[in-house]
Amino acid sequence: MNKKVYKWFWAWQADEEEAWLAEMARQGHALAGVGYAAYEFEPCAPGAYIVRLELLDALPCTARGRDYIEFVESTGAEYLGSVLRWAYFRKKAGEGGFDLFSDLDSRIRHLERIYWLLVALTVMLAANLCNVAAMLARFPQEMLLRAGAAVEILLLYLFLRGLRTIRRKRNALAAERALHE
Amino acid sequence: MGESTALTEAVYYILLSLQTPLHGYGIMQRVEQMSGGRVRLAAGTLYGALNSLCEKGWIVALPGEGSRGKKQYRLTAEGLRAAQAELRRLQELAANGERVLRGTEQEGQA
Numbered sequence: 001m002n003k004k005v006y007k008w009f010w011a012w013q014a015d016e017e018e019a020w021l022a023e024m025a026r027q028g029h030a031l032a033g034v035g036y037a038a039y040e041f042e043p044c045a046p047g048a049y050i051v052r053l054e055l056l057d058a059l060p061c062t063a064r065g066r067d068y069i070e071f072v073e074s075t076g077a078e079y080l081g082s083v084l085r086w087a088y089f090r091k092k093a094g095e096g097g098f099d100l101f102s103d104l105d106s107r108i109r110h111l112e113r114i115y116w117l118l119v120a121l122t123v124m125l126a127a128n129l130c131n132v133a134a135m136l137a138r139f140p141q142e143m144l145l146r147a148g149a150a151v152e153i154l155l156l157y158l159f160l161r162g163l164r165t166i167r168r169k170r171n172a173l174a175a176e177r178a179l180h181e
Numbered sequence: 182m183g184e185s186t187a188l189t190e191a192v193y194y195i196l197l198s199l200q201t202p203l204h205g206y207g208i209m210q211r212v213e214q215m216s217g218g219r220v221r222l223a224a225g226t227l228y229g230a231l232n233s234l235c236e237k238g239w240i241v242a243l244p245g246e247g248s249r250g251k252k253q254y255r256l257t258a259e260g261l262r263a264a265q266a267e268l269r270r271l272q273e274l275a276a277n278g279e280r281v282l283r284g285t286e287q288e289g290q291a
Contacts, residue, residue, distance in 0.1 A: 054225060072224040074251065075206045102223035103191055109229070181190055 003029055003041045011114055012162035014053060014086075015169075021051040025093075034081045034088050050098040051080075051090045055114050059085055072100070085117070104177045111170040118166065122159045125152060188267045191230050194220055195240070196264040199256040202243055205231065208254070239263055 005024075009017040021031050021039075030044035031051045058064035060082040069079050072089055077098060080088040091098035101107045129152045136145050188196075198211040208231075209222050222230075231254065234240045239260030242252040256264075 068228060070251075071205055071228050074204070075209060075224045075227075077224065097221065099221075099223040100225035102221060102226045103189065105189065106223075106226040106229055110225070 001043075002032060005039045005041065006037055007039060008037045010158070010162055011055070011118055012165045014055070014114065018051065018053060021053075025049045025051060031080055031088060031090060034083055034086075036083055047093055049090045050093050051088065052077075052098060052100045053086055053088050054100050054110065055117065056082070056085045056087050057113065060087055103181050104173050105181070108170055108173050108177065111166055111173065115163065115166045115170065118159060118163050122156065122163065125156050125159060128152060129156060187270065188263065189230075190220060191222055191226055192234065193264065193267050194222070195227070195230055195234065196256060196260050196267075199240060199254055199260070202253040202255045204251065204253045234260070 007020070009020075024031065024039075024041060025044065026047050028044055028046045029041035030049040031039060032042040033040035056065050056068060058068070060066065060069060065085075065087075069087060073079050076095060077089045077091045080090055082088065089098075089100070101110060129149065132145060132149045132152060136142070136149060139145060194212040194216065195208055197215065198208045203211060205224075205227055209224075209227060213221050231240070235242060235254075237259075238257055240254045240256055242254055245252055
């Protein structure tokens, strides 16, 4: 019987998400499919699979996205599905390690991809918050507007912290890159 | 960047692996084998490097149907020159390293 789990990870928590998926695999649940905040697991021998996720350069449904996914598949990995631009792959652990990136440069590029996506979302959120604030100035008693503003302020705070997390990870890798590949 | 800058290990080994045309997975296997299992190119890293190398004209994808994963790549004359230049650079590094570091290995272990 497949097991379904609902769990939410933010874009800056991709490492935690991978670690959680590795822990699930260690407990005998191999990721088999993904959805919005939803994960489907199938029974496997403990630790039988290594799962990786990546924010793709292009949406998986575009020619560029498909081309990349097919390339990864051609190297022996299994494509499990995607959520927006996040793609999930797995490979049998016995087949000698599985990583999507093998040098610092490509890891840094991946973090920058996540970073700029977050920047875009943060700008949109901030712009929307400005609109809500302007409307609140005209209708200060409107509860829905107040609630909306509160949620958006909270989200904005989270996004800014997320941006800082990604920037720190990126800078740590860049510092290492100054010494070696 | 000038042509005299160091190649990345991934790029250098991809160029070396293409003495005969190979597809992506073939490159991965050849590089791992050449380096005695030390260099294992991951799919994302390899994909990015292949795109950059094609843009630069150091390798070309052989005509054929399908996606990148099914395509074979061939080294161009320019790519060969780049690998040769890198070899000369590495020889210089190795020669200087040997000259300076020979006999110091015991110290390093202390």
